[in-house]
Structure formats: C-alpha cells, structure tokens
Amino acid sequence: MTAPAAVAPRLFHEPRITVLSRPAFTTPEHLAVAWTGESTDGERLAEFAGRLCYMSQHNPANRSTRDYLENIKKQGHGSVLEHANYSLLLEGVSRSLTHELVRHRAGFAYSQLSQRYVDESEASFVVPPAVAGDEALESAWRAQIESAQSAYVALVAQLMERYGWVADKVHRRKMAREAARGVLPNSTETKIVVTGNARAWRTMLELRSSEGAELEIRRAAVSIIRILQGEAPGFFSDFEVYMAADRREAARIGYHKV
Ligand SMILES: Cc1cc2nc3c(=O)[nH]c(=O)nc-3n(C[C@H](O)[C@H](O)[C@H](O)COP(=O)(O)OP(=O)(O)OC[C@H]3O[C@@H](n4cnc5c(N)ncnc54)[C@H](O)[C@@H]3O)c2cc1C
Numbered sequence: 679m680t681a682p683a684a685v686a687p688r689l690f691h692e693p694r695i696t697v698l699s700r701p702a703f704t705t706p707e708h709l710a711v712a713w714t715g716e717s718t719d720g721e722r723l724a725e726f727a728g729r730l731c732y733m734s735q736h737n738p739a740n741r742s743t744r745d746y747l748e749n750i751k752k753q754g755h756g757s758v759l760e761h762a763n764y765s766l767l768l769e770g771v772s773r774s775l776t777h778e779l780v781r782h783r784a785g786f787a788y789s790q791l792s793q794r795y796v797d798e799s800e801a802s803f804v805v806p807p808a809v810a811g812d813e814a815l816e817s818a819w820r821a822q823i824e825s826a827q828s829a830y831v832a833l834v835a836q837l838m839e840r841y842g843w844v845a846d847k848v849h850r851r852k853m854a855r856e857a858a859r860g861v862l863p864n865s866t867e868t869k870i871v872v873t874g875n876a877r878a879w880r881t882m883l884e885l886r887s888s889e890g891a892e893l894e895i896r897r898a899a900v901s902i903i904r905i906l907q908g909e910a911p912g913f914f915s916d917f918e919v920y921m922a923a924d925r926r927e928a929a930r931i932g933y934h935k936v
Contacts, residue, residue: 687827688802689820690770690867691810693898698765698871700909711735715742720762720876721912724750728758747912756936759877759913760785764906766872768898772804774864775895778886785878790870794856799831802867807893807926819865826863833858876913877936879906883914887929889922900927 703719703726705711711726712735725743728750729735741749750758768776780788803823809815837854844850874882879902885891887899900919907914916932 685800687800687823688867690802690804693771693775693901694769695898695901695905696767696769697905697909698767699873700764701762709735712737712740713743714740715744717743717912718910720764720910721747723761724758724876724913727761728755731758744912744915748916751916751933751936754933754936756877756880759880759936760875762876762910762913763873764876764879764909766902766905767869768872769869770802770804770867771870771898772806772865772894773862773868774892775804775898776868776870777864778892778895779870779872779882782874782878782882782885784881785875786882787873788870791868793859793862793866794852797834797851797855798859798862798866799827799834801827801862803863803865804867804894806865807897823863823865826861829861830858833861876906876910880913880931881935883917883929884931884934887917887919889924889928891928893926896926896928900929903929 700718701720701723703723705722705726709726709730711722711729713722713725714737717725721743725746728746729737747759750756776790780786780790805816805819809819834854837857838850841850841853844853883899883903883906886895887903888896891899903914903917903919907917917929918932919927919929922928
C-alpha cells in the first residue's frame with residue numbers, strides 16, 4: 679500500500695478568537711436601578727450587584743454605570759465583577775499557549791480539544807512569533823514540525839496494528855493516538871473554550887499581556903483585551919495597549935488586582 683501524499687500542514691500566524699457568550703441581565707422591576715450613561719448587560723449586572731449591598735438603586739451620586747465601575751476598580755471592590763462571565767473560543771493557538779493559560783484557575787473554566795480522541799494526522803501548527811517572518815528560521819521550524827507529523831502518522835498506524843486484538847475500535851484508536859501524540863511539538867494548534875468572569879480575565883490579562891509574558895500568549899492577551907474592551911469598557915478600559923521596546927505590543931493595567 680502506498681502512503682498518502684503528504685499535504686503541507688496549515689500554519690497559523692495569529693489566533694482566531696470568537697466571543698461565544700456574554701451576560702444577559704434582566705432588571706428586577708421591584709429593585710430597579712436609576713441607570714445613567716451607556717452600558718452593556720454585563721456592566722449593569724455588576725452595578726446591580728454592587729448597589730444591592732447598600733440598597734442604593736436610586737443612584738444618589740447620579741453616576742453613570744461606567745463611572746460607578748471605575749470607582750469599584752479604584753476602591754478595589756472587584757468581587758462584583760465576578761458576576762459577569764464571558765466565554766471565548768480560542769483557535770489557532772498552540773498547545774504551549776494553552777498549557778500556560780490553564781494555570782489561571784480562579785474564576786475560569788476550560789474545555790480543550792482532546793489529542794486522545796481527535797486524530798492529529800492533519801493537525802495545524804502555530805508559527806512561534808519570534809520565528810515568523812524570517813525565512814531561514816521558518817523553514818528550519820517547518821522541517822521539524824513536518825517530520826514530527828509524519829512520525830505521528832506512522833506511529834498511529836503501527837500502534838493500531840500492535841493493538842489489533844483490542845475489540846473496541848474507538849478504544850484502540852484512543853490508545854494509539856494518546857501514545858503517538860508524544861511526538862507532536864508544542865506548536866501543534868489546538869482549540870479551547872475559555873469562560874472567565876471579568877475579575878479573573880483582568881488578572882490573567884494583566885499577567886499575560888505584560889512584556890515579561892511569552893510572545894504568543896502575550897499577542898493573544900492583547901487581542902482579548904481589545905475584544906473585551908468592546909464588550910464591556912467598564913471592566914476593561916483601564917488596559918492600555920502600547921508598543922514595547924521589543925517592537926511587540928504589550929499592555930499595562932490602570933488598576934492592579936481589584
Ligand atoms: C511571565 C510568567 C512566567 C511564568 N513562569 C512560570 C514557570 O516558569 N513555571 C511555572 O510553573 N509557572 C509559571 N508561571 C505561571 C504562574 O506561576 C501562575 O501559575 C500563573 O500566572 C497563574 O497565576 P495564579 O496562580 O495567580 O492564578 P489563579 O490560579 O487564577 O489565581 C488567581 C489568584 O487567586 C488566588 N489563589 C488561587 N489559588 C489559590 C490557592 N490555592 N491558595 C491561595 N490563593 C489562591 C491568588 O491570589 C492568585 O493570585 C508564569 C506566569 C507568568 C505570567
């Protein structure tokens with residue numbers, strides 16, 4: 679039997695980020711807040727939760743929702759931000775990025791593509807930002823990932839044969855893939871659903887958008903900041919994206935760990 683012609687793997691140079699869910703707030707008529715200014719459901723939810731603590735729904739200082747949230751961040755009363763959850767789908771990110779991402783535990787939930795179940799024979803790969811744009815580096819890197827992918831395909835075939843006596847085909851495939859994935863590099867593309875509350879996102883984004891963070895996760899963090907600033911400026915407008923001395927974007931936060 680001739681081996682199928684190798685197809686060049688798809689390469690990612692940027693993450694693909696999709697908002698899957700955002701808060702939907704319903705005003706309880708019996709505790710209506712005197713809102714002012716522009717706001718989104720997530721921001722109103724946090725303001726409602728904050729005002730409930732002091733029963734200040736009548737808004738005595740006549741603050742807009744975003745001014746109210748600014749004050750919450752300034753005072754460090756970030757627990758009301760925990761009510762607002764945002765779910766993002768990240769694609770075009772590497773296994774090394776998600777390995778770092780899932781270290782952020784408090785306030786986060788994760789569901790990631792399983793390399794035990796999913797065939798990676800045609801996996802995509804993420805070009806490390808430091809390698810991208812340099813022809814010689816990219817070509818050396820590509821040679822390595824193509825060789826790793828070929829080794830994976832060969833190992834899966836050999837393991838399927840070795841464990842041919844396992845009657846359950848799904849289990850046999852899982853046995854083969856979970857062993858063969860050992861040869862796949864950190865650059866292998868993965869997909870992950872990440873749900874975090876606004877407070878948790880702020881903490882993670884502060885750490886991972888900073889100049890000390892690894893370049894790929896830093897790039898993703900900067901993209902997420904921009905997306906979440908559009909979703910809820912009241913939670914994220916104090917992040918400032920800037921061009922760092924290393925000629926890459928980074929971000930700094932106005933209110934550290936609210
Ligand atoms: C630039 C950079 C380099 C890194 N390098 C490494 C490395 O070389 N090796 C490595 O292993 N990790 C490394 N990390 C990961 C780092 O150690 C943390 O695991 C990661 O940043 C998540 O932080 P966290 O634990 O504060 O987050 P979370 O788990 O989300 O926690 C958020 C906050 O909740 C509180 N909290 C959470 N869990 C507990 C608990 N069990 N007890 C008490 N308080 C709690 C703490 O205040 C904590 O800061 C690195 C991180 C960064 C940003």
